[in-house]
Every structure is written in structure tokens, then in C-alpha cells.
Amino acid sequence: MDTLNPPLSILQAVRRRDHIAHNAWQVFAFLFIGLALAFTLVAAPSGDTFYFRLATEALIYSGLAMSVDLLLGFTGLLSLGQALFFGLGAYTSALVLKHVGPSFWTAMAVTLLVSTAVGIVGGFIAIRARGVYFALITFGMAQVVSKIVYNTRELGASDGIMGIPVIQANFLLFKVDTAQAPAFFLTVLAMTMGLYFCIAYLLRTPFGRTLGAVRNNECRVPFLGYNPQLYKMLAYVLAADMAAFSGALYPMLRGFVSPELMYFAVSGDAVITVVIGGLGTLIGAIYGSVILTGLKSAIGTYTGHYQIVIGVLFMLSVIAFPKGLMGYLSPLVEKWLAGRRENP
Amino acid sequence: MTGGELPVLEVRDLTVSFGALTAVCGMCFSAERGKITSIIGPNGAGKSTLFNLVSGGIRPSAGTVLFEGADVTGWAPYKLIRAGISRSFQITNLFFELPVYENLRLAAQALESSTKSLLPVRCSARARERVDELIEQFDLGEKVHELAGYLSHGEQRRLEIAVVLACRPRLLLLDEPTQGMSHSDTQEIGKVIRKLSGDLSILLIEHDIDLVMDLSDHVVVMHQGAKLAEGTPPEVKGNPLVQSAYLGLSVHAGN
Numbered sequence: 001m002d003t004l005n006p007p008l009s010i011l012q013a014v015r016r017r018d019h020i021a022h023n024a025w026q027v028f029a030f031l032f033i034g035l036a037l038a039f040t041l042v043a044a045p046s047g048d049t050f051y052f053r054l055a056t057e058a059l060i061y062s063g064l065a066m067s068v069d070l071l072l073g074f075t076g077l078l079s080l081g082q083a084l085f086f087g088l089g090a091y092t093s094a095l096v097l098k099h100v101g102p103s104f105w106t107a108m109a110v111t112l113l114v115s116t117a118v119g120i121v122g123g124f125i126a127i128r129a130r131g132v133y134f135a136l137i138t139f140g141m142a143q144v145v146s147k148i149v150y151n152t153r154e155l156g157a158s159d160g161i162m163g164i165p166v167i168q169a170n171f172l173l174f175k176v177d178t179a180q181a182p183a184f185f186l187t188v189l190a191m192t193m194g195l196y197f198c199i200a201y202l203l204r205t206p207f208g209r210t211l212g213a214v215r216n217n218e219c220r221v222p223f224l225g226y227n228p229q230l231y232k233m234l235a236y237v238l239a240a241d242m243a244a245f246s247g248a249l250y251p252m253l254r255g256f257v258s259p260e261l262m263y264f265a266v267s268g269d270a271v272i273t274v275v276i277g278g279l280g281t282l283i284g285a286i287y288g289s290v291i292l293t294g295l296k297s298a299i300g301t302y303t304g305h306y307q308i309v310i311g312v313l314f315m316l317s318v319i320a321f322p323k324g325l326m327g328y329l330s331p332l333v334e335k336w337l338a339g340r341r342e343n344p
Numbered sequence: 345m346t347g348g349e350l351p352v353l354e355v356r357d358l359t360v361s362f363g364a365l366t367a368v369c370g371m372c373f374s375a376e377r378g379k380i381t382s383i384i385g386p387n388g389a390g391k392s393t394l395f396n397l398v399s400g401g402i403r404p405s406a407g408t409v410l411f412e413g414a415d416v417t418g419w420a421p422y423k424l425i426r427a428g429i430s431r432s433f434q435i436t437n438l439f440f441e442l443p444v445y446e447n448l449r450l451a452a453q454a455l456e457s458s459t460k461s462l463l464p465v466r467c468s469a470r471a472r473e474r475v476d477e478l479i480e481q482f483d484l485g486e487k488v489h490e491l492a493g494y495l496s497h498g499e500q501r502r503l504e505i506a507v508v509l510a511c512r513p514r515l516l517l518l519d520e521p522t523q524g525m526s527h528s529d530t531q532e533i534g535k536v537i538r539k540l541s542g543d544l545s546i547l548l549i550e551h552d553i554d555l556v557m558d559l560s561d562h563v564v565v566m567h568q569g570a571k572l573a574e575g576t577p578p579e580v581k582g583n584p585l586v587q588s589a590y591l592g593l594s595v596h597a598g599n
Contacts, residue, residue: 206453206461206468213450216439223399223437225425225454225511 022204024333028283028326029196036189044182052181054297055290056253059185059192062289063246064266065273066199066282067239072271073280074203075235076215077127078135081142082270084122085115085240087262089247091149094161094257104169104252111248112241119240120233127232130218139264146262160258164251178252188249192286195242200282202238211235265307272314278324287325350413352377352515352545358397358407367393369569371407375515375562380541382548382556384580385566386589391549392434394566395519398547399431400424411515425454430513434520434549436500440493444484444503447492448475451510474510482506482536498529505536516546522555534559557581565589 036055043051064086071077092114093107100106126137149155156162166179169187176187202208213221214228214235221228251257260266269292277288295313299306321328351374358371368390375381383391396402398409400421409417411429419427439447449465452474460468479485482502487495492503505521521537522530534555540546541559550556556563557577564574567589573580580586 201464202462204464206456206463206465206471209446209450209453209465210461212442212446213439216441217437220437220439222421223425223431224451224507225422227420227422 020334020337021330023337024330025200025281025283025326027333027337028287028330029193029200032283032286033189033193036185040182040186049181052185053253054293056181056185056188058290058293059188059286060246060249060253061270061273061293062286063192063195063249064243064270065277065285065289066196067242067246068270069274069279069282069285070199070211070242071235071239072274073282074208074215075211075232076218077232077235078131078271079126079138079239079267080135080264080271081138081140081267082239082243083262083264083266084138084142084145085119085243086247086250086266086270087146087149087257087259088115088118089244090250090257090261091155091161092244093248094164094251097164097167097251098161102165102167104167107252108245108248111244115240115244116237119237119244122240123233123236127229127236139267142262142264142267146259149262150259156258158259160256160260161251162256164255164257166255167252169252184253188253191249192246195245196282196286199242203282207231207234272310274324276314276317276324278326278328278330281324281326281330284324284326291325349377351375351410352412353381353398353547354408354410354413355394355398356408356410358394358404358409360393360397360402360404367569368397368404371566371569371571373564373571373574375545375547377545378542379561380537380546380548380559381562381564382550382560383564383566384550384553384556385572388568389566390569391566392519393569395431395517395547395549399429399517425511425513428514429517430508430511430515431517432504432508432519432521434523436497436504438492438500438503438507441491443488444490444492444495445475445479445488447503447507448478448484448510451507452478454511474512478506478510497524498526501525501529501533502536505533509540514545516540516544518546518548518550520549520551522550522552530555 039055064082067085068079068082071079071082089111092111096107096110122141125141126134129137150158166177169176169178176183178184203211210221210226210231213224213226214231218228221231247261250261273288273292274285276291277284277286292310295310296306299309303309353375355371355373358368359366360368371394373381383394385391393402397404400419400423403418407417408415411427416424416427416429439450449471452471453468455470455474456468466472479488482505484499484503484506487499492500495503501521501523505518508516518537522533525533530552537546537548537559548556548560560577562574563577563580565572565580565583565586572589573583573586575583
């Protein structure tokens with residue numbers, strides 16, 4: 001049994017390496033929080049609302065992008081219709097706030113119930129198909145629902161729902177007024193990062209690892225004792241809830257919702273966001289969303305045809321950084337973390 | 345001496361048709377507990393289809409599969425794994441973009457109770473111990489970091505068997521474990537398989553006839569989707585029907 005000792009040390013190394021890769025993501029997550037707080041400190045005294053609202057919007061879209069990354073980067077399912085659930089969340093939240101009562105928590109709770117129910121129905125339809133067929137079904141479902149909303153007078157048809165009241169979100173110890181841009185920004189920051197840490201945790205459990213197995217070689221998964229259809233369903237519903245959760249914050253920020261929120265442009269931007277930020281990194285979705293939202297706003301001040309510029313930038317970034325921003329930066333941080341550990 | 349004991353696997357009149365083609369027709373055989381039972385036959389005899397029927401990849405058109413006396417006909421693969429039947433693949437079927445360690449860990453995870461599935465993976469102590477055992481048993485210690493796709497063919501075949509064993513099955517189905525292997529690697533795998541039998545019942549498909557005759561306790565010969573003969577290795581070797589099937593002569597049952 002002279003071989004007993006070396007394998008144990010190797011296994012410790014495996015765990016350490018896992019740990020370092022995980023820590024690299026954590027470094028970027030905390031860096032993001034630091035940057036956001038620094039931005040708040042710098043911008044708040046100036047009384048700015050435009051940049052706070054823009055930054056809040058970037059955070060809201062990052063929740064949608066994370067849901068796309070959960071499906072595409074971790075489960076191997078390309079959704080081209082994730083805006084369906086984003087818009088569903090936005091409309092549900094808007095209707096609750098306007099007609100039921102201006103309660104933050106009621107809006108969030110009803111949204112999650114509705115998105116879970118719709119997610120299960122959508123999942124039953126979509127996960128039967130694989131690869132490009134899955135992508136087309138998700139695309140089709142989002143198109144159908146957005147056209148239905150567009151043509152439903154009760155939902156405001158093409159105008160959407162306007163005049164959503166400003167609300168006060170009650171967090172027991174304090175209240176946040178959605179009209180106060182910096183306070184609402186910090187609230188959405190806390191919720192988005194909370195969502196990030198929850199999903200990052202989930203991806204390190206056997207459940208999350210099994211999703212990775214489905215992504216890697218779905219045909220082998222049943223022969224390990226797991227039903228891949230069940231795992232795809234769970235991922236799909238979870239992603240629906242994530243997208244709807246983010247969408248529910250949208251009317252609180254902008255005071256209106258419109259059918260455009262469900263359009264392909266939103267779904268497509270979410271996929272672009274994830275690819276730019278780094279597919280399968282989760283934190284990349286947040287950075288990607290800030291980059292894309294920032295670029296759209298900056299280019300939008302010069303030209304209405306910002307999609308052309310975004311498209312070209314997207315192509316260039318895919319060629320230069322095929323693994324995205326995080327895919328490029330994280331090995332550097334991993335090296336630094338590993339080095340720091342060896343020479344303390 | 346074990347004549348009264350329940351066979352670990354019993355297949356009765358198993359039949360499957362794909363359109364007009366009947367790939368397996370009225371197959372009957374049983375595998376004894378702790379023994380190595382081999383299925384041999386020329387290409388296209390229906391061996392792999394039979395394996396898919398037993399392991400849940402394909403549902404049979406007719407017939408019954410009994411595992412330890414319980415009817416498991418048409419069960420999904422993930423249910424059969426939990427019941428104790430695990431299989432390997434003729435064409436290496438691993439998670440090629442995942443490290444060796446994660447391949448084993450995923451397979452060993454089936455040993456844990458589902459209550460652990462939402463706790464961090466490091467909490468799955470039973471799975472971790474099983475992976476440690478397999479790494480030692482299959483001498484994969486130096487490769488744990490490597491992606492499975494970067495291993496040599498021989499190493500991948502070894503990993504494939506380790507992955508299949510991770511859930512501690514009671515019946516192991518090995519589909520051509522030495523496929524594409526060098527002579528020395530084949531000998532090595534033969535030794536591994538021999539060591540496994542005893543605690544484990546093994547059903548083996550293999551093209552290397554010398555290896556089959558050397559390892560098996562019982563051999564079933566398939567030809568054109570049906571059973572041609574069965575018996576101990578010497579009985580099968582001496583059977584004229586088997587000889588003519590392997591020489592490619594047309595054989596009519598009852599000749």
C-alpha cells in the first residue's frame with residue numbers, strides 16, 4: 001500500500017485547484033460590488049439620476065443574462081426567447097403594483113408564482129427538443145406571447161402599461177423609495193448580487209454539477225443514474241424565475257412596461273451579453289450587461305442605429321476574446337491566487 | 345451447487361423490432377450471480393441491441409427482463425442504475441471536457457442520498473471516498489486533473505470502467521471493454537475484469553475470443569438476433585453450429 005499517500009496529496013490538489021477557480025469568480029464578484037459602491041459614492045453627491053437609472057437598468061438586465069448563462073453556459077441549452085420571462089415578470093409586477101397594491105414584496109411573490117407556472121408549461125414544450133430545435137422553440141414561444149400581449153387591449157396593447165406608481169419597498173429596518181435613484185440602485189445591486197451568490201452556490205452542489213454533465217454529454221447522464229429531462233426542466237424553470245425576478249424590477253425603475261420587453265432584441269442582447277462577459281462564468285453576465293448597456297447608451301447619443309455598432313463590436317470581441325471578458329481575465333487572477341498561496 | 349439460487353439476470357423471450365427488421369428475436373438466457381457471462385457472435389448478431397434492451401437504452405417489443413427476480417423490463421437507464429445495473433459503452437462515452445476527477449465524482453454521486461444534492465459537493469463524503477478508491481484501483485492518480493478527452497485511448501477505456509463501477513453496481517454490463525486496445529492493454533483489462541467478478545456479476549460482450557474463453561464461466565452465442573448456442577467455453581468451442589456461424593456459412597437451426 002505504498003501508493004496510498006501520493007493519491008491523497010493529488011486529491012488535495014484537485015480540491016485546491018477547484019477552490020482557486022471558484023475564488024477567482026468570487027474576486028470578480030466582490031470587485032464588482034466594490035466598483036458599484038465607489039460609483040455610488042462618487043455620483044450620489046452630484047444629485048445625478050440619469051447614470052443611476054442607467055446603472056440600475058444594467059443590473060436588471062444582468063439578471064436576465066445570468067438566466068441565459070445558467071441555461072447556455074451551464075446546461076447547454078440556447079434560449080433565444082428568454083425575454084418571454086423577463087417581460088412576463090415586468091408585466092406581472094406592473095399589474096400587481098397598479099391594480100393590487102403598491103407592495104414590493106407582493107409584486108415579487110406573485111411574479112415568482114406566475115413565472116414558475118409559465119416556466120413549467122414552457123419547459124414541457126421546449127425541453128423535448130434539443131440543440132437548434134430547442135433554440136427555435138424558445139424563440140417561437142417568445143414571439144407568440146409578445147404578439148398576444150401586443151394585441152391585448154387589457155394589457156395596454158402596443159403602448160404597454162404606463163403610470164406605475166412609485167413604491168416604497170419595506171426591508172423592515174428601512175424603506176427604499178423607488179423614486180430615489182441611488183437608493184433603488186443599491187437595492188437592485190443587493191438583489192442582483194444576492195441572486196448571483198445563490199446561483200453560484202447552486203452550481204457547486206451535486207445538482208449544479210449534474211447540469212454540467214448534461215451540457216457536456218447528455219446521452220451519458222441517464223447511465224449515471226440521473227434523468228436529464230428532469231434536470232433540464234429544473235434548469236429551465238429556475239432560469240424562468242431568474243429572468244422574471246429581474247423583469248419584475250423593471251417597472252419599479254422606469255414606471256412603465258411595453259411589449260418590446262419580450263421582443264427578440266432583448267433575448268438576443270442577453271445572449272450577446274453572456275458571450276461578451278464570458279459564457280459559463282455567471283459573473284461574466286453581470287460585467288457583460290454593464291458593458292452592453294453602457295455602450296448602447298453611449299452610442300445611442302450619437303446615432304439611432306446603435307445595433308450596427310454593437311453588432312460589429314460583438315463580432316470583433318468574439319474573434320479577439322472567444323472566451324469573453326471573464327474567460328480572458330480569470331486565468332490571470334487564478335495564477336495570482338495560486339502564486340499568493342505558494343509564497344505567503 | 346448454486347443451482348437453486350436465483351440468477352442475477354434472467355432474460356425471457358426478449359424481442360425488439362425496428363420497422364421490418366427484428367434485431368433481437370426471442371432471446372432467452374440467464375446470468376449467474378458472481379459469474380462472468382459472455383455474449384459472442386458475428387457482427388450484426390444483435391449483441392449490442394441486447395445490451396441496450398437490458399440496460400434500458402431501448403424498450404423491448406416483447407419479452408421480460410428480470411433482475412434479481414424483479415421485473416425491470418423497459419425501465420429507464422437512470423432507474424436501472426439505482427437498482428444496481430450499470431453499463432459501459434463500446435465507443436468510449438465520457439464527459440470529455442471535464443477532468444477525470446469530475447467524471448468519477450459525477451458517477452459516484454449516485455451513491456449519495458438526494459438530500460445532499462443541494463449541499464456543496466464537498467459534503468458528499470461517500471461519493472468522495474468512492475472516487476478515492478477508484479483512483480487508486482485504476483491507477484489514475486496522475487491524471488485526475490486532465491480532461492478526460494486528453495487521455496490516451498487505453499486510459500479512457502480504463503476510466504470508462506472506473507466510471508461504470510462508481511455507483512457500486514451488482515450487475516455490470518461491459519460492451520467490448522478492450523475495443524481498439526493493444527494486446528498488453530487487453531491483458532491488463534482482462535485481469536481487472538477477473539478481479540471484479542466474485543462480488544459482482546458481469547455480462548460481457550467481447551470480440552477477442554481468446555479473452556472470452558479465458559474469462560467466462562458461461563458463454564451465449566448469438567446469430568442473426570437469436571440464440572445459437574450456450575454453455576461453458578469448451579462446450580461452445582466444440583459446437584459445430586458455432587464454428588460454422590463464425591466461418592460465415594449459413595446455418596439453419598435444427599441442421
